[in-house]
Amino acid sequence: MAHDTSLTERREPSGLRPWLVVGVGLGTLGLVATVLGAVWLFQRFGGSPAPASFKPTVFAPPQLQSDPAGDLRDYQAAQYARLTGYAWADRELGLVQIPIERAMAMIASRGSGAFDPLDPARIPDPRR
Template identity: 60%
Template sequence: MAPETPLEEQRQTADLDTRWIVIVAAGTLLLVGATLGLVWLFERVAGVHGAEVIPPAAFAPPRLQSDPAGDFRAYQAEQRARLEAYGWADRERGLVRIPIERAMGMIATRGAGAYDPLDPPRRPDPRR
């Protein structure tokens, strides 16, 4: 094989440069076409083009407490009334609520065994 002349080398280099220019140009055109197609599709399907957003005429006022201190006092009074009154805690299971002073008195009279279980533990049936 004979060594290539500088003219042949330039021709091969020019062919490679031209090929890359064509590839990059085709890729750019494809990317631009795809982008325009997606924009058209989005406007067509979603109906975004020409849609107007109408802001509300007036916002609703915030719901604030008019008397926070009074509300807190009423809440405390309600809780105090529950602590000082008899009532049902769970009627279906027969649980009652008694005044806190009465409950503390009952615990105090039990002495050292105040927090022992009310019912003795059940022993498993040996026949089972």
């Protein structure tokens, strides 16, 4: 027959010490009170000046457009002129900007080799 044990003997004993929980709680409360007291003392006796003594900064006024539609037309006209005209990209290197239509026609005229490199490879062939 199985030995009948009482309920208190079968329970797992509590390893928690109540005085330790109370001590941690009181320690936390004391730390919070100390920090709040130090902040109050610093602000009261030796802290920074009051916020009322700061002068507000003046923001720059907004720069509004007097004619937004005209500004947009001018911008689009400048972009159109850049896409349809000739100009120097780098005069010293001899690079020019050409109209976009002319550039597309040049690429289309190359046919299937349109995306082949224009310049020969600069690295010598290692198989020679």
